[in-house]
Amino acid sequence: MARRKSASNSDGFLFKTGLFALLAGIAFWAFNQFGGKKSEPAFDSPGGTEQAAPIPSPTISDDILPSSTTGEIVRHTYYALSYSEDHEQAEWVAYELTRDRLDKNWVDRAASFFPDPLVRTESATPRDYSGSGYDRGHLVPAADMAFDTLAMNETFFMSNISPQERAFNGGIWRELEENVRDWARKFEHLYVVTGPVLSKAGKGRIGFSKVTVPEAYYKVLLAPEQHRAIAFVLPNGVSDQPLMEYATTIDQVEQLTKIDFFPKMLRGLDEELEASLDKSAWPINSKRYEKRLREWNQR
Numbered sequence: 001m002a003r004r005k006s007a008s009n010s011d012g013f014l015f016k017t018g019l020f021a022l023l024a025g026i027a028f029w030a031f032n033q034f035g036g037k038k039s040e041p042a043f044d045s046p047g048g049t050e051q052a053a054p055i056p057s058p059t060i061s062d063d064i065l066p067s068s069t070t071g072e073i074v075r076h077t078y079y080a081l082s083y084s085e086d087h088e089q090a091e092w093v094a095y096e097l098t099r100d101r102l103d104k105n106w107v108d109r110a111a112s113f114f115p116d117p118l119v120r121t122e123s124a125t126p127r128d129y130s131g132s133g134y135d136r137g138h139l140v141p142a143a144d145m146a147f148d149t150l151a152m153n154e155t156f157f158m159s160n161i162s163p164q165e166r167a168f169n170g171g172i173w174r175e176l177e178e179n180v181r182d183w184a185r186k187f188e189h190l191y192v193v194t195g196p197v198l199s200k201a202g203k204g205r206i207g208f209s210k211v212t213v214p215e216a217y218y219k220v221l222l223a224p225e226q227h228r229a230i231a232f233v234l235p236n237g238v239s240d241q242p243l244m245e246y247a248t249t250i251d252q253v254e255q256l257t258k259i260d261f262f263p264k265m266l267r268g269l270d271e272e273l274e275a276s277l278d279k280s281a282w283p284i285n286s287k288r289y290e291k292r293l294r295e296w297n298q299r
Contacts, residue, residue: 130207
């Protein structure tokens with residue numbers, strides 16, 4: 001009898017345990033089905049913050065876009081780019097830079113870089129640059145988009161990044177970017193196109209994605225109201241030369257890159273701007289050149 005009682009107690013315990021497990025499983029299933037799901041964010045920013053609000057439509061007019069040699073044009077909210085899968089970076093980025101935006105209070109700089117989800121062929125990743133000895137150089141400068149958090153975050157997509165020598169990124173490239181902001185304030189707004197020179201062999205490749213290290217970079221500027229244009233081609237390395245030594249015409253950059261700049265804007269009589277170069281119309285801050293030689297080139 002004692003044995004039979006023990007078996008009965010054991011059977012009851014097992015039954016209760018099984019019933020509890022079944023009820024717990026049902027509760028867990030119901031929670032996952034009806035109470036446990038989180039809504040997915042509309043945008044996962046490079047800084048890691050989730051933004052529930054929908055992404056605004058792109059603000060860049062097609063009229064300012066250059067020709068694309070790759071056919072893969074990506075439109076972000078505040079800039080557009082033509083992505084080169086062969087080189088794992090943009091062949092150009094295009095955007096508008098205005099005095100009003102530059103005069104706004106600057107938002108915090110994004111915390112990290114981020115693969116571009118809009119690149120159909122997939123962009124390079126931050127890891128491609130790790131240990132390479134090259135900076136993750138911005139094509140659209142973060143400071144040009146510091147008027148808005150979304151605009152800032154979009155500049156940290158890897159499609160906007162290109163491998164730059166540290167002394168170049170923090171030296172003459174920085175000097176050019178700061179002068180461009182001066183010119184945008186002076187002229188009220190500029191159209192800016194920037195990119196690496198990918199028509200040359202390059203200085204090698206880095207990372208798992210085999211990102212091309214460009215030999216040089218260009219920047220093309222158009223002040224439409226003032227009917228002025230200028231371009232620059234800068235070697236990807238340290239430079240002791242004055243910035244204007246690298247100034248050139250849009251025509252020269254087109255021949256170098258095989259890209260047609262502002263094809264919808266520079267037509268007819270306006271085409272003369274592509275061959276013109278008036279350095280005096282683009283005053284530079286000489287103190288920055290002195291600071292580059294004294295400080296920025298020494299880092």
